[in-house]
Amino acid sequence: MPDITIGILGAGKLGSTLARLSMHAGFATLIASRRPVSQLKWVIDTLAPGAVTTTASELIAGADVIILAIPLSHYRDLDPDAFAGKTVLDATNYWVEVDGTVNEISTLTHSSSEVIQDWLPASKVAKAFNHMGYHDLEIEVDRKPTVPRAMAYATDHDEIRPVVEQVVSRFGFAPLDLGPLRFGLLLEPGSPLFGEAIPTDEFRDKLAAIYTSPFGQKVIAARGGQIQ
Amino acid sequence: MTNTTYQFGLNTFGDLAFNDDGTPMTGAESLRQVVAEGQLADRLGIDLIALGEHHRSEFAISSPEIVLAALAATTRNIKLGTAVTVLSSDDPVRVFERFSTLHALANGREEIMLGRGSFTESFPLYGYDLENYNELFEEKIEMWEKLLTGEPMNWEGKFTQKLTDTTVYPKLPAGETIATSLAVGGSPESIIRAAYYELPVVIAIIGGEPTRFRPYVDLYHKAAKQMNKPDLPLGMHAHGIILDDEEEAKEVGWKYIKAEMDRIGIDRGWAPMTRDRFEFEIDKGSYYVGTPEQVAQKIAKNMQALDMQRFDLVYGTGGQLLHQRTATIRNYAQKVIPRVKELLGGGADA
Numbered sequence: 001m002p003d004i005t006i007g008i009l010g011a012g013k014l015g016s017t018l019a020r021l022s023m024h025a026g027f028a029t030l031i032a033s034r035r036p037v038s039q040l041k042w043v044i045d046t047l048a049p050g051a052v053t054t055t056a057s058e059l060i061a062g063a064d065v066i067i068l069a070i071p072l073s074h075y076r077d078l079d080p081d082a083f084a085g086k087t088v089l090d091a092t093n094y095w096v097e098v099d100g101t102v103n104e105i106s107t108l109t110h111s112s113s114e115v116i117q118d119w120l121p122a123s124k125v126a127k128a129f130n131h132m133g134y135h136d137l138e139i140e141v142d143r144k145p146t147v148p149r150a151m152a153y154a155t156d157h158d159e160i161r162p163v164v165e166q167v168v169s170r171f172g173f174a175p176l177d178l179g180p181l182r183f184g185l186l187l188e189p190g191s192p193l194f195g196e197a198i199p200t201d202e203f204r205d206k207l208a209a210i211y212t213s214p215f216g217q218k219v220i221a222a223r224g225g226q227i228q
Numbered sequence: 229m230t231n232t233t234y235q236f237g238l239n240t241f242g243d244l245a246f247n248d249d250g251t252p253m254t255g256a257e258s259l260r261q262v263v264a265e266g267q268l269a270d271r272l273g274i275d276l277i278a279l280g281e282h283h284r285s286e287f288a289i290s291s292p293e294i295v296l297a298a299l300a301a302t303t304r305n306i307k308l309g310t311a312v313t314v315l316s317s318d319d320p321v322r323v324f325e326r327f328s329t330l331h332a333l334a335n336g337r338e339e340i341m342l343g344r345g346s347f348t349e350s351f352p353l354y355g356y357d358l359e360n361y362n363e364l365f366e367e368k369i370e371m372w373e374k375l376l377t378g379e380p381m382n383w384e385g386k387f388t389q390k391l392t393d394t395t396v397y398p399k400l401p402a403g404e405t406i407a408t409s410l411a412v413g414g415s416p417e418s419i420i421r422a423a424y425y426e427l428p429v430v431i432a433i434i435g436g437e438p439t440r441f442r443p444y445v446d447l448y449h450k451a452a453k454q455m456n457k458p459d460l461p462l463g464m465h466a467h468g469i470i471l472d473d474e475e476e477a478k479e480v481g482w483k484y485i486k487a488e489m490d491r492i493g494i495d496r497g498w499a500p501m502t503r504d505r506f507e508f509e510i511d512k513g514s515y516y517v518g519t520p521e522q523v524a525q526k527i528a529k530n531m532q533a534l535d536m537q538r539f540d541l542v543y544g545t546g547g548q549l550l551h552q553r554t555a556t557i558r559n560y561a562q563k564v565i566p567r568v569k570e571l572l573g574g575g576a577d578a
Contacts (some may be wrong), residue, residue: 011416012415012416012417013413013414013415013416016416017414042450042454043416043420043447046443046446046447046450047416047443047444047447048443096348096358096359097348097358097359097361097362098359098361098362099359100359101357101358101359133496133498134414135414135435135436136435136498136499138436138440139435139436139437139440139513142436142437142440143436143437143505143508143512143513145504145505145508146504195493195496195498195499196499197499197505198499198502
């Protein structure tokens with residue numbers, strides 16, 4: 001597989017952390033935010049040296065894999081045409097502090113990454129890097145645990161599974177395929193899997209028991225048998 | 229300066245404590261216990277005690293200034309701080325009134341540490357909209373800086389009251405101020421904001437290898453330079469248990485620190501702490517759990533690596549038995565702090 005360029009959209013806590021992981025993994029890395037490039041550059045040169053600061057549009061054009069590290073509610077600012085043909089890893093979550101007290105974006109029948117896939121119909125969206133907090137993302141790689149932590153992902157596009165797995169493993173995690181994008185719901189806030197930074201076998205055990213959890217019961221009530 | 233001045237403090241959120249027979253203390257008892265511990269810390273010569281504000285079942289302190297006022301009247305030298313005051317969900321005018329009152333009662337020993345609040349209970353409790361989390365802080369910190377000048381206030385904000393030629397009382401004595409610092413987690417924006425307002429930064433380093441925060445320290449220095457602001461010393465805050473027996477310290481940590489992190493994690497979407505992660509936090513990470521010598525070595529190493537001049541030890545995390553809390557405070561004051569100063573070298577007292 002030829003080497004790929006990672007583009008990280010968003011340069012807050014999550015974006016700057018992912019930029020460090022990406023540099024550490026040896027990927028060519030682009031990062032952009034809503035700040036002017038000159039301003040962001042001197043932040044990134046300190047926080048993630050080596051990552052190239054650029055504009056959002058140049059990042060989208062230049063990256064093979066784009067990781068969304070923006071507030072979820074800003075997804076409408078993304079230009080679907082510019083994103084056409086791109087592989088997009090959605091690391092966002094609905095977060096009251098930035099997205100508002102009432103979630104008018106996603107529901108139990110339409111998870112947030114499905115909303116983003118709908119918004120970017122010509123892109124190949126996977127949900128990834130969302131179920132671990134930004135501190136854990138870095139700590140669980142830095143400390144080199146004997147067993148890498150599971151990073152679950154979901155996508156409707158089989159052709160991008162190899163690249164998603166490559167990115168996830170080179171970042172330092174064990175990729176775990178949840179299947180179609182709708183299963184990404186199981187990684188969202190409220191789910192027992194959200195926040196988990198555990199080895200794959202433990203993650204699978206929790207996954208196997210998910211429909212007995214109150215969250216899983218709510219999912220079944222909302223989606224019937226459709227999600228299982 | 230050839231001689232760096234270091235400052236060592238204690239922090240607590242007023243975690244509901246346990247009697248030595250294991251029975252839980254009430255909130256009221258826990259509050260009185262914090263006052264007794266603050267008095268002990270003063271007698272032992274610790275530089276500062278700082279209290280955090282919380283509004284949930286695990287913690288007794290929701291009004292830190294009142295506890296600090298009790299300490300102001302019964303201590304002599306120790307600085308009395310908050311860690312943190314959630315300015316975003318408070319009224320800066322009232323915060324100023326409380327702290328200028330404390331300034332008088334404590335003869336200027338008060339300190340305020342402002343934060344956005346990583347716990348968010350205070351927002352709905354006081355009728356603030358959490359979705360204005362960032363804007364509330366931005367606006368109120370600006371108002372706070374203006375209040376500190378002591379000049380009559382002319383102010384118009386989006387989330388705050390309009391003030392016209394208004395003086396806020398009690399006034400600070402001429403030439404005096406309320407020592408203010410800013411608490412920061414992992415946000416680059418917060419670091420830059422602190423440099424802009426010329427506020428010293430205290431970073432909560434409560435997980436992972438402390439050196440991963442080095443880029444944030446560098447960013448603060450760089451931002452100060454870029455904006456032509458003073459390059460102020462930084463501080464860090466972390467959890468610890470200091471007992472003479474290493475294994476006992478670890479077991480107390482596993483029982484209480486883990487329990488607290490897991491309880492908070494339920495609300496925050498953190499995973500329960502695994503034993504290997506806990507051991508990592510003690511060996512290489514951010515828990516200062518062990519014997520006085522082990523803890524001193526670790527504090528000195530990390531203060532050096534991160535260019536820190538202030539270290540705040542969070543004691544009593546998760547409650548803990550009274551004698552465990554007291555042992556940590558005594559060991560910190562009598563063995564750890566002198567040893568850290570020795571290890572850092574030339575750390576003459578101010």
